[in-house]
Amino acid sequence: MDLVALADFNLVARHGGFGKASRASGRPKATLSRRVTELEAALQLRLFERGARNLKLTEEGRVLHERTAALLTELDETAATIAAGGDKPRGRLRISAPLLFSQTAMGRISAGFALKYPDVRLEVTTEDRAVDMIEEGYDLVIRVNPDPDESLVGRAFLHDRLVVVASPDLPRPVADLLVPGVVRGAGDRQTWSVVTSEGPATIGIEPILALSSLIMVRDAVRTGVGAARMPISLVSHDLADGTLLHWGDVEGSEIALWALYPSRRLLSARVSAFLDFLKQAFPNGTPDELAAYIGR
Numbered sequence: 001m002d003l004v005a006l007a008d009f010n011l012v013a014r015h016g017g018f019g020k021a022s023r024a025s026g027r028p029k030a031t032l033s034r035r036v037t038e039l040e041a042a043l044q045l046r047l048f049e050r051g052a053r054n055l056k057l058t059e060e061g062r063v064l065h066e067r068t069a070a071l072l073t074e075l076d077e078t079a080a081t082i083a084a085g086g087d088k089p090r091g092r093l094r095i096s097a098p099l100l101f102s103q104t105a106m107g108r109i110s111a112g113f114a115l116k117y118p119d120v121r122l123e124v125t126t127e128d129r130a131v132d133m134i135e136e137g138y139d140l141v142i143r144v145n146p147d148p149d150e151s152l153v154g155r156a157f158l159h160d161r162l163v164v165v166a167s168p169d170l171p172r173p174v175a176d177l178l179v180p181g182v183v184r185g186a187g188d189r190q191t192w193s194v195v196t197s198e199g200p201a202t203i204g205i206e207p208i209l210a211l212s213s214l215i216m217v218r219d220a221v222r223t224g225v226g227a228a229r230m231p232i233s234l235v236s237h238d239l240a241d242g243t244l245l246h247w248g249d250v251e252g253s254e255i256a257l258w259a260l261y262p263s264r265r266l267l268s269a270r271v272s273a274f275l276d277f278l279k280q281a282f283p284n285g286t287p288d289e290l291a292a293y294i295g296r
Contacts, residue, residue, distance in 0.1 A: 002039065002042065005042075006068055007072055008031075008039075009036050009039050009064070018032050036048065045058075047060060048061055067134075070262070089117045089269040089270040089273040090117075091120065092120075092139075093120050093121065093139050094125070094139050095274070096127060096138050097124055097141075097142040098127075099126055100214050100231070100234070102126040103126075103215060104233075106126075109277070109278070109293075110124055112277070113274060130146075133261070134151075139268065139271050140274060142258070142259055144255060145258075151262060153261065154258050155259060157282055158257040158282050160231045160233050160254075160255040160256075162231060162250035163230060163231075163247075164249075165228060165230055165235050166221065166224075166245055166247055167222065170224055172247065176204065177204070180227070181207045181227050182207070182208070183205070183209070183210050183228070183229075184210075184213070185210065186210065189204075189206055190205050191203065191205065193250070193251045194248030194251065196248040201248060205227065208225065229250055232287050232291075233294065236287065259278055
């Protein structure tokens with residue numbers, strides 16, 4: 001396979017058209033078109049559906065793009081590393097991270113990493129959805145309790161758990177009486193199972209606030225408006241100061257944050273460096289270590 005033609009194909013696929021790829025790379029549009037045509041002829045496959053105005057990958061083209069784009073990038077970076085005379089981390093590092101971790105810790109972690117590795121261009125996108133790493137071009141994703149995926153490998157670097165907390169001004173639950181609650185997401189009546197110092201218990205909750213962010217939930221529960229289920233790292237300072245009280249640990253609420261990367265991709269120096277940096281930031285992976293990043 002002609003690697004130059006393959007690189008041109010991926011350039012056009014990434015930019016969504018010959019004109020855009022030409023403007024981005026400075027290469028003639030006619031050359032790009034010829035290279036892609038030659039690649040299609042060599043593979044005996046149609047890689048693009050060419051409309052009057054639009055250019056769209058065929059299914060075969062999409063698969064080829066997904067499986068070769070990252071490999072070509074690694075080849076370029078390997079050549080650059082060898083030319084530079086070492087394995088110093090360099091190049092672009094794209095990371096997808098969940099919202100709460102990004103809001104509480106990722107800014108400081110990213111800044112520290114950038115200072116330590118100035119030749120790496122770090123890009124962090126915040127989102128809770130399960131991204132397609134290959135198709136969307138991510139080098140690393142951070143996920144909460146991810147489902148098993150044979151295409152991904154990695155390590156759990158941080159652990160947390162949920163607790164029920166409330167302001168000292170809010171009366172503790174009595175018998176079958178419902179407690180006002182601040183919840184994330186749906187606001188239907190619900191029952192929380194907790195473990196207290198006296199054993200298992202249930203708390204009936206009548207949601208009075210339904211908020212989309214755990215930061216908002218924490219800020220609301222501090223006012224005394226209701227009880228809430230929160231990661232203990234997010235309310236650790238409040239519990240220590242006595243501004244919130246601990247009503248119990250939520251049963252089965254263990255949380256693990258994983259750093260994942262594609263199993264079929266060689267571990268690049270920049271990804272390896274970031275994994276090591278996370279290990280240094282959270283050497284024991286405890287909620288207290290994450291709480292240290294969170295302001296009061």
